[in-house]
Amino acid sequence: MATILAVDDSASMRQMVTFTLKGAGFDVIEAGDGQEALEKAKGANIDLVLSDVNMPVMDGIELVKNLRTLPDYKFTPILMLTTESAGDKKSEGKEAGATGWLVKPFNPDQLLATIKKVMG
Amino acid sequence: MSVDLSQFHQVFFEESNEGLDIMEAALLELDPDNLDSERIDEIFRAAHSIKGGSGTFGFQQIADFTHVVETLLDLIRSDQFKILAEHVDLFLRSVDCLRTMVTQSEQGEECETELSNSLKSEFEDILNGRESGASAETQNGGEVDANDGQSDGARGWQIFFRPSTDILRTGNESVRMFRELAELGDLEVDVDASDVPQLDDIEADACYLAWNISLFGEATKEQVDEVFEWVVDDSELTIEAIDIGGVGLAEASSSNTSEDATSSAKPAPVVAEFAPSQVVAEKPQTTAAKAEPKAKREAKAESASIRVGTDKVDSLINMVGELVITQSMLGELGRNFTVDKLPRLMEGLEQLNNHTRELQESVMRIRMLPISFAFSRFPRLVHDTSKQLGKHVELELMGEQTELDKTVMERIGDPLVHLVRNSLDHGIESPEARVAAGKDEMGKITLNAFHQGGNIMIQIIDDGAGLNRDRILEKAIDNGLVKASDNLSDEQIYDLIFKPGFSTAAEITDISGRGVGMDVVRRNIQELNGSVEVESQSGKGSTFTIRLPLTLAILDGQLIRVGSDVFIFPLVSIVESIQSYDQMIHRVSSGCEVLRLRDEYVPIVRLWDIFSIKPDSEKLEDGLLVVVEGDNMKIAVLVDDLLAQQQVVIKSLQENYRSVDGISGATILGDGTVSLILDIGGLIKLSGVSRAEYKKHVNEDDSAAA
Amino acid sequence: MAKQTEIEAPNNDDGIHAQAELAEQYLTFYMKEEEFGVNILSVQEIRGWEAVTRIPKSPGHVLGVMNLRGTVVPVIDLRMSFGLTDLTYDDATVVIILNVECSNSNKVMGVVVDAVSDVHNFSDKDIQPAPELSDKAQGQYVKGLGSTEEHMVILLDLNEGLIQDEKALLSIH
Numbered sequence: 001m002a003t004i005l006a007v008d009d010s011a012s013m014r015q016m017v018t019f020t021l022k023g024a025g026f027d028v029i030e031a032g033d034g035q036e037a038l039e040k041a042k043g044a045n046i047d048l049v050l051s052d053v054n055m056p057v058m059d060g061i062e063l064v065k066n067l068r069t070l071p072d073y074k075f076t077p078i079l080m081l082t083t084e085s086a087g088d089k090k091s092e093g094k095e096a097g098a099t100g101w102l103v104k105p106f107n108p109d110q111l112l113a114t115i116k117k118v119m120g
Numbered sequence: 121m122s123v124d125l126s127q128f129h130q131v132f133f134e135e136s137n138e139g140l141d142i143m144e145a146a147l148l149e150l151d152p153d154n155l156d157s158e159r160i161d162e163i164f165r166a167a168h169s170i171k172g173g174s175g176t177f178g179f180q181q182i183a184d185f186t187h188v189v190e191t192l193l194d195l196i197r198s199d200q201f202k203i204l205a206e207h208v209d210l211f212l213r214s215v216d217c218l219r220t221m222v223t224q225s226e227q228g229e230e231c232e233t234e235l236s237n238s239l240k241s242e243f244e245d246i247l248n249g250r251e252s253g254a255s256a257e258t259q260n261g262g263e264v265d266a267n268d269g270q271s272d273g274a275r276g277w278q279i280f281f282r283p284s285t286d287i288l289r290t291g292n293e294s295v296r297m298f299r300e301l302a303e304l305g306d307l308e309v310d311v312d313a314s315d316v317p318q319l320d321d322i323e324a325d326a327c328y329l330a331w332n333i334s335l336f337g338e339a340t341k342e343q344v345d346e347v348f349e350w351v352v353d354d355s356e357l358t359i360e361a362i363d364i365g366g367v368g369l370a371e372a373s374s375s376n377t378s379e380d381a382t383s384s385a386k387p388a389p390v391v392a393e394f395a396p397s398q399v400v401a402e403k404p405q406t407t408a409a410k411a412e413p414k415a416k417r418e419a420k421a422e423s424a425s426i427r428v429g430t431d432k433v434d435s436l437i438n439m440v441g442e443l444v445i446t447q448s449m450l451g452e453l454g455r456n457f458t459v460d461k462l463p464r465l466m467e468g469l470e471q472l473n474n475h476t477r478e479l480q481e482s483v484m485r486i487r488m489l490p491i492s493f494a495f496s497r498f499p500r501l502v503h504d505t506s507k508q509l510g511k512h513v514e515l516e517l518m519g520e521q522t523e524l525d526k527t528v529m530e531r532i533g534d535p536l537v538h539l540v541r542n543s544l545d546h547g548i549e550s551p552e553a554r555v556a557a558g559k560d561e562m563g564k565i566t567l568n569a570f571h572q573g574g575n576i577m578i579q580i581i582d583d584g585a586g587l588n589r590d591r592i593l594e595k596a597i598d599n600g601l602v603k604a605s606d607n608l609s610d611e612q613i614y615d616l617i618f619k620p621g622f623s624t625a626a627e628i629t630d631i632s633g634r635g636v637g638m639d640v641v642r643r644n645i646q647e648l649n650g651s652v653e654v655e656s657q658s659g660k661g662s663t664f665t666i667r668l669p670l671t672l673a674i675l676d677g678q679l680i681r682v683g684s685d686v687f688i689f690p691l692v693s694i695v696e697s698i699q700s701y702d703q704m705i706h707r708v709s710s711g712c713e714v715l716r717l718r719d720e721y722v723p724i725v726r727l728w729d730i731f732s733i734k735p736d737s738e739k740l741e742d743g744l745l746v747v748v749e750g751d752n753m754k755i756a757v758l759v760d761d762l763l764a765q766q767q768v769v770i771k772s773l774q775e776n777y778r779s780v781d782g783i784s785g786a787t788i789l790g791d792g793t794v795s796l797i798l799d800i801g802g803l804i805k806l807s808g809v810s811r812a813e814y815k816k817h818v819n820e821d822d823s824a825a826a
Numbered sequence: 827m828a829k830q831t832e833i834e835a836p837n838n839d840d841g842i843h844a845q846a847e848l849a850e851q852y853l854t855f856y857m858k859e860e861e862f863g864v865n866i867l868s869v870q871e872i873r874g875w876e877a878v879t880r881i882p883k884s885p886g887h888v889l890g891v892m893n894l895r896g897t898v899v900p901v902i903d904l905r906m907s908f909g910l911t912d913l914t915y916d917d918a919t920v921v922i923i924l925n926v927e928c929s930n931s932n933k934v935m936g937v938v939v940d941a942v943s944d945v946h947n948f949s950d951k952d953i954q955p956a957p958e959l960s961d962k963a964q965g966q967y968v969k970g971l972g973s974t975e976e977h978m979v980i981l982l983d984l985n986e987g988l989i990q991d992e993k994a995l996l997s998i999h
Contacts, residue, residue: 010169012132013176020123054168056161068289074325077291083172091353099291100350105175105183108123117300118291685880731882773881776933777891777900777989780881786891786898794879794891794898806883 002119003027003044007037007051007063008081017050020108021115034058038066041073048119049078050102053093061096068097077118081106125177132173133226134427136182137219139166141496144215148499152203155196163211164193170218181231182221188243189214195247207246212500214239275362276305276337277344282312282330282356289325292351298333300347305337334362428486436482443475484671487527491569491578492520494529498540498567505544512551512562513544519569524576525671528648532578532668535641535652539580539664540565542638547584547662557659559583571670578666587614587656596622614654618642643751649675649692675770677787677797679763680746682727683735688768688787688797695747695754697762700740712809715745715756722747725807726758730782736760750800755809770797782806849949852972854979855922855939857905862939863946863972863979868925870934872942875919888989892936894923902988904937907967914940928986935988946979948972953981 004026008014011032018028029044031037035058037051049067053060060080067073077099082090090101102114143166146159167190174182189211195201217239221231279301283294301307312330316322335344344359345352450468453461495517506513524532548554548563555561566581589610596602596616616622620639645652650668669675669692676691698704698717706714706721714721724745728735737743737760745756768787773780773796784799852863878890878901887906891898901921905913921936953970969983 009165010173011135012128012173013169015131016123016125016128016176019127023123052172054165056165075288075291081172083168083175094290094350094353097290104172107125107176118296733880733882771896771898773891773898776898776935777881777888781883783882786879788893788896788898792893793877794893796879796881796891 001025001027002047003029004115005029005031005037005041005044005046005049005051007031007034007049007055007060009033009052009055013052013081016108017111020111023108024112024115026115034060034063034066037063041067042070046073046076048115049073049076050081050115051078052081060098061092064093064096064098079114079118129177129226132177133222136170136173136222139170140215140219140222142166144212144500145496147208147211147215148503150203150208152205152208155203157197160193160197164190164197167193179221179225179231181233181236182218182225185214185221185233185236185240186218188240188247189218192243192246210239210242210246212504214243277333277335277339277341278360278362279333279335279344280330280356280358281333281348282315283327283351284354285323285326285328286354287327287351290350294327294329294331297347297351298331301333301335301339301344304339304343304347305335307336308334330356336362432482432486436479436486439475439479439482443472443479446471446475484673485523487525487671487673488523489526489529490521491524491529491576492517494524494533494536495520495567495569497533497537501537501540502544502565505541506548506563509544510550511544511548513548514562514564516564516566518566522569522571522576524569524668525673527672528576528668528670531644531648532666535644535666536567536578536580538638538641539652539666540567543580543582543584543662543664547582547586549585553585557585572667576668576670578668580664580666581661582663583661586658586660586662587617587654589613589658592616592622611655614656617654618652646693646750648672649690651692673770674767675787675797676765677768678746678765679789679795680727680759681761681763682731682759683733685731685733686763686789686793686795687727688795689746689748689757689800690784690797691765693748693750693800695749697744697746700743700745700756700758702741705740713740715747717747717754717756720754722754722756723807723809724756724758725803725809727803728758730803730806748800748803751804753804755800755804755807757803768795768797849947849952852946852948852979852981853922854943854946855920856941856943857908857939858910861943861977861979863948863981864922864924864984866945868927868984870923870925873921873923873936874917875915875921875938885990889938892921894934894936897934899923899934899936900989901936901938904939904984904988907988924984926984926986926988933986933989937984937988946972946974948979948981956980 004021006014006017006021006028007030008017009032014030014032018030021028029040029046031040033055034051037049038058041049049063051060051063058066064078064080067076067078078097080090080093080098080101081104082093082101083104093101099118100114102111106114143163146163146166150156150159150163167186171183171186171190174180174186192201192207193211196203196207217235221236224231281294281297283292287294298307298309310332312332313328315330316328322328341359341361348355348357348359351357446468450465450472453465453468457465498517499515502513502515543565548565549557549559551561554563564583566579568577568579568581570577593602593608593613593616596613596619597604599621601616601619601622602608618638618641620637622637622639642652645666645668648668649672650666652664652666654662654664656662675688677688678691678694680687680689700715704716705724706716708714713724715724716722724740726738727733728738735743740758743758743760744762746759746762747754747756768789771786771788771794773783773786780796782799782802782805783796784802785797786794787797789795851866853866853869854861854863856862876892878892880890881888881900884890887903889901889903892901893899903913915938918941919938920942921938922942923934923936926933926935952974953972956965956968956970966987967982967984969981972979972981
């Protein structure tokens, strides 16, 4: 079973994402910010990272940069959960090494469709 | 798969309210002249989360409004916009507006958009004003797709795709994209490996291939674009419509592929065939519509929930664990009991007793919240109000972690607001007056909470002018509360401000007036079985001290007996209990009896009479008079006997019955019987001694005596 | 373990389908010589009569409140609500603890009756509408008449009128 690391500082978003993914048969590890995500990623065998961009402590961009320096996460798909606002620069995420993005607001079906795109 | 989004609504509401609190606190600390980027980030993130959540969970009005708030915040964050004090104010008003919208959503109501729309246009004016100056900057956003016209009539797409060599390092894979394309139609893929370098130069994680892809079918340009959405910026990508013009599909494809194959130096034709699998349908509208009515129901059901710290839950679990161990020990003992095991049985029962008590305390603690929940609104209130009054006031919060029962917390908010407003309005002087008095221009209000002997104390301390003893006395005499001849101590004079009828219309200001007097503050606090007092020093300031019980679930009670019935007085309401003597009883003209208690006259109420109970004796001199105070009035209640004082757990009478005049609730005594708790205000009403009448009697009596 | 599930499986089918006809169970009890019934789903438990704590200023049929495992529950003498007199409280007197549907929330209350009788099944066809009753209080609670082979049972649908003042009750009608 594939494991997904879901990173968001918003508890409601995290719950929604986790609930949807678990319902679709994924294992989910949750983290509330980039730092926590990075620590959790180090010990785990994660197949996909879903991360919010704007977060306290360590934001999504920094998380991607840090993950890509880890040998285990060189090729792991990382999807950024962005909004259309200027605050979330997609290009910045891409430069940092993110695979792609999913634009908020999204619903569970859109989330699963996007994940399917990456995981098959 | 359908996920019921309404199940996340409650978390979203809680989180939004927290976010709004964070925004408000950070905005209040924000100094526009000396911007702290951490604070701005904090504010931005909170707004950003609310926008994301509200959009996701279907609260469109909130999302729309937060969007403009966030846009301006983002500009400030990236130093593209200079924030001024007036903008802080606009943000604060937006926080208030959002709070209302969140509450409305939580209660399942439609959001009112009148205010948010007007605020939104204020934001838009600011944003537009800025844009007209730097319009070029934002123009880039709109992408014009020249190719779009071709999608009509196209029967397929010819795609050339050469990704950046780094594509794999972003976790993207070409195969994934082909798989996606295959879902859009029939696919033929030719690989172009012409750029693969010499073996020595190959980097293991780089991609050197390019592909020629033919996609046949009804797919639109948008669908194809979407497949390459994440990589289009750093790839060489052309997407051209395969023209029909009467050319058969098979011919078109074969000619294309053969051309490509021959032009490639090292042709390695790979025809990938993917079965188009089921496309997941997107139905955002229906999901949202379904979620709504459910949300309404849930919001109501869950509004009574409390968030409990995990440490408290853990301690409960530990306690239950201990209880289970004791229980199994006792069970074991019971199965093979012999008399010589009696000491162990006693020991076990003692343990059980301890654990049960601890468990009870822990459960009670679950309802306890730090008072910071009640204090949190004051920075804003002091900020706004002092500005309005033209005063400079600093607010200090102390003891914010002091815990208080949730129900008490909810009901102490209004009295606290009133007292703080009062201190701002009447306590703290104008800056000029302060300077003239040799004080710091900046006044100070301190909110302090602490525990003292099973009570929680909340103090509102100001360093203002203090209460004006003479003016209070003068006014009280004018209003007929006291007589000029009365000899009152300073404390008694200060206490007059809590008397009904003290506050007059003349001094009601917008700030502390609002038509509510200090008497209402005292009554509200008394309803919580608490008390409020004031100390004051002329020129130095005043201190209001509120004393509250830790919880409303438990009450210190005085058991009393009338005939065979036992009732309970809340201990806080009891002034004193006395054996009555003839010379203390006055019969006033209307046949009503009053007790002369030092310099006061207190109406006598016979409990047996108003409750229609048969007492031991109907005579005043056979019983005891319990002097109690409630609703700012004292009465002397005749009872047969005083019994024990004990803590009682308050049970609702309304839950299964209904409210009863003169009774505030019930409790279960040690012997398992139910006993009723008396409500002083209710007793006063039942006895028919109205305040006005009582005063009249007292006055008549006084004039008769004079 | 595996064997257990095998045994359980066939049991599931039988009994349930046999009861397809919509019959509801009623707990019946006596007040004077009359037999009454309440839907058994509303019955929480049956207890012997014990002294209650009187509530001042309450209507006569509200005897008081009792402690039901930590909850304060009113006890109503249903016989008084139905205008019966010469009441006795003895060993046979029971308190039926009922869950009564009220406008805001369900309330738990105890009703005092002379004795508990039986449990009967009544389907819709066994229930006739109640005749016009002269007694207003009764009219408020009687749902219909259920007939068994040998006799009639007055089926009740108790509501929050039980804990209202007699005065309030009269003003409703």
